[in-house]
Amino acid sequence: MIMSSSFAQYSKSLCLISLCIGTLIGSSQVSGDDWSQWRGPNRDAKSQESGLLKSWPADGPPLDWSVSNLGEGYASLVVANRQIHTIGNESGVIYAYGLKETNGEILWKTKIGESSRHAMSTPTVDGEFLYALDPDGVLSCLLVTSGEIQWQIDFISDFGGKLQSGRGYGESPLIDGENLICTPGGDEALIVALNKATGEVVWKTAASNLGAKGKDGAAFSSIVKTQVQDVAMYVQLVGRGLVGVECSSGRLLWSYNDISADIVNIPTPVVQGDLVFSANGYNAGSVLLKLVPTGEQEIDAKEVYRLQGNQFQNHHGGVIALGTAVIGGHGSNNGLPTCVDLETGDILWKRRGPGIGSASVIHADGRFVFRYQNGVVALLDADHAGFTIEGKLQIPGAGGDSWSHPVIANGRLMLREQNSIYVYDVRGTAATNQETKPQLASAFSQEMRQALNLHGVRHSTIGRLHADTSAFDAQQFYRFGRSQTEDSAIEQIPVVRLRTDEQGQFDSAQLTLLQAAEQDFVLDFSSENVAGFQFQQLSLLPRLLGLELQFCTGITPETLATISSIGNLKTIRLVGTDISDESIAALSDLKNLQSLDLEVCESISDQALPVISGFSQLRCLVLKKTAFEKLKITDLGIAHLPKLQNLEVLSLYGNRVSDAGMKSIASLRNLKVLDLSLVGITDDGVNALAPLENLEELYLLYNTGFAGPLLTDQCVETIGTFQKLRHLSLVGAKVTATSVDTLSGLKNLDQLQLQYSRLDSMGLRRLSEALPNTKITK
Known part of the structure; x- marks a missing residue:
């Protein structure tokens, strides 16, 4: 463990101060307008704000400000003390950031580690301190005012940390009273409590025999807290499933293995008193557990119901419990709006949503915000009976790995998109808080509509x-x-x-x-x-x-x-x-x-x-x-x-x-729309499609999380012959400035998606000049 000399001098006084501050999650001290930790004030993805827009204008709420000078990453944002904090990867260096809440100005940035992995962990703010975890397991305590590191601890070297997935650490530290609770995933330190002021170990939970499903180590989930009678406990989804750990000692109280996925476990569990609801991806499904006292300070986790993956699963967007309704996105690499009856497990409704891919979900002032992988963000009015769409917006430049969770704080909807932040004003006003759905005409006669009514x-x-x-x-x-x-x-x-x-x-x-x-x-x-x-x-x-x-x-x-x-x-x-x-x-x-x-x-x-x-x-x-x-x-x-x-x-x-299959598709000469996203073809496969001269829409999305077409400049010559193209997606393709002249010949293009391609700014400028009527997304 590393501690700054200046911090060591007054760490004792900080301990006394922390006694006065109280707990963060057990009895949250944050302002109702702040969003100081993962999934909001109470780690349940619910904002405490009111007076927000009930519906959005047709083109979405007004953009307040945006910045695009952060490192890459999936980490979400936290908001406190008039600052926004997150972490990002800048060319292999992991930074923690402090930004001005009103305009995104970077007030400070501090190196907290080095890694080739994506920055995934959302930091936590507690009073004057920020706690940030880099993907390789280095946990840092920083001053929120300056970014000065106070202490650091290494999950791997200090605790023998292990990971269920090689993609790195993604949990967000939990502050509870004087302690910081985190998940190194080690055999002797699956979960640990640290003194939040010094980083010193308070207790450790050993990884007992938790079952055969999944893998040893930490997953991507974050810890939540609940209490059953007089037993306060932390609940976490680790590599081998759900565990309950006694707050005071770290003693393992119970575990449940069957919800584990072999690839990785991601969503944070939902707790309501003695109930634990966990939905997991990769076809793992979901489960409701009831925590039952079986003796003095003993707890048994009893399965109330178990849903299979085709009934309800959640990849990594999380779910929200409102009363007896659990609402979230169903599916792996999918975010189908779905409502589950918490008490019975009945699927009350499930529908196709407004976006594509996984959806992260938050709730504020009677509305849900679904943020999809393709950058669509939708405002939903949802309950047990169903949902309606009350507005949509498109995050600029999104379309690949768009996985950061949204945040609502101080009347603003805040969206992280890799190295960018977009902040929208969602405060309700007389001028904007009006019904915005267009009235769409029906081919039915007025008499027929009246009769149906x-x-x-x-x-x-x-x-x-x-x-x-x-x-x-x-x-x-x-x-x-x-x-x-x-x-x-x-x-x-x-x-x-x-x-x-x-x-x-x-x-x-x-x-x-x-x-x-x-x-x-x-x-x-x-x-x-x-x-x-x-x-x-x-x-x-x-x-x-x-x-x-x-x-x-x-x-x-x-x-x-x-x-x-x-x-x-x-x-x-x-x-x-x-x-x-x-x-x-x-x-x-x-x-x-x-x-x-x-x-x-x-x-x-x-x-x-x-x-x-x-x-x-x-x-x-x-x-x-x-x-x-x-x-x-x-x-x-x-x-x-x-x-x-x-x-x-x-x-x-x-x-x-594969590429071989493209030969069969090439015989379909009347094809106008072809979607080969996440299909593992190469340049040869695209070149085999040359006979499809009637194509108007061609989707070739590559996603680092799921793979897809591995394309370079070598296939663009063929694409250039599709002169009727109106929509072309080359998201994730290794296309460079070499292809600009060929793409410039596609004069009928309405939309061209080049996110995560290798096209530089000069090439993009040339392309924009050649195709002035084309919406180019880079």
Whole structure:
């Protein structure tokens, strides 16, 4: 351990001061407007502020200020004492920063370590001191006023620290009274308590036999505190699962191994008295534990329920418990807004969200903020019944590893994006705190809309659906199977949600109304438990265009066979359902099917492609995966796609297709939209796509967390021949200034994404001058 000489001289007086200061998390001393530690004042991702915007303007809340002079990293921000603090990696040097809260001016920066790893740990502020952990395990105590280091301790050399993942340390230290609690992950020091004033060891928790799942060492989770009767304890998710440790002594009270993932455990647990809710990624699922006293100072952790990964899992965005509702993003490399009943484990709803990739979540003044990996930030009004989108913004330059958690402090929404910080004013005012959702016209006549309202039937439009979900979505999907393909006409397609009686039957009056409809419409059953007999009632609806069955349960072979009898059906979305390689054959009678969405269907693999290729009229096919499913589409399945010569839209995001598979795709000469993000192809694969001269959108995202296309300048010559391109994503490609002239020839480009590429500022300037009407993101 290293201690500064000046600090050693008055560390004794600091101990006395700390007695007066009290505890931080046990009885939080922070201002309600500050955000002084990971996940906010109480480590539960809830802000204490009020008077915030209930909805955002159409282009998002106003930007107050931004800076782009920090080191790279995923660490979030903390706000206290009119300063913002975080850590970052500048060319292998890890710095802690103190920034002015009002404008982002760097007041100080201090080297706290050296590492090739990403800076991941969010610091903690306690009064006059900042505690920051570098990814290699060096924990520093600094003065918030100057950044002067007071003491340092090394998890590896001092405690024999171990890591479940080689990506480094990512937890945030917890201050509780006089102590700092942290997780070195060592055999004899899994969790330790340090004197926060001196760094001296108070107690250590040995890593007992915690179970077979996972790996030894610290994970990325951070410690939370709870109390059961008179036993105060710290709860942590380590490499071998959940543990409970007595606050006063470090004695291990209980452990639970089954929630561990073999790769890494990330989300911070949620505690409510004697309840511990933990959701984990990589298909680990989630669990509710009840902590039961079994004797004097003894605790037993009893499993209340266990949810599998396909029911509810959380990768690294965290979840929030409000009363008996747990709300967060479901999925690995996914952030599907989901609500779980805390007491029963029932999935109350699950829907596709407005962004792509994992979502980190916070709550303030009756609203949730979901921040997605692709940089979409959305304001949600959510409860047990469902959610609505109350505003969105796009973080400039985001699109790769966008994983920092959002913060709300002093009326500001603060967003870290690698080396940048963006601060938005979200204070509610008479001028801005108004309803901002656009009123989207419906193709239904006024008489039809009034009749549906009279019968209590909810109805919306594809435009509303598109506005509330991720970009590669509704407009593309519903463009086919009808004569009017203009964006405005697609947006006006009605979306109807029928009511059922106690037996699950649809009211005949509703069906009679829809039977007389003169416009195409879609029926939305998303997140419901459906049954085959319900779809028998739908065969007499001549203008039924499609079915929204996203995240429905009850998708059995019998149900699918009944759906297949609706002969006029042209679109069907089965996102996140249990449809499988075997059961998809029950849809074979849908000869007029134009659009099929099988995103994140875990039981769909190569074996489903012979059936899919039999839908000869298919023009839009979504086979997107998260990159973590056991079953994926490979070159074997792709070999069946040449039968679908009408195909115009194809998403293979996150699948296991190689360069060889691109030869099959190249035969689909009518393709206009192709998504190969997180697909492990190289320049040769892209060059094989040269025959696709009709391409208008091409997505080739590479992400360091999940890999993807490994591309260089060698493939850009081929891309340059796609003269109809309007949208091109080369996120993460090793493209340099050498490719500027070729890219400059793509005069029809509306959007060009070059985040994390190797294009320098001069090359970017040349490209911007050559393509003045193109939105270029770098």
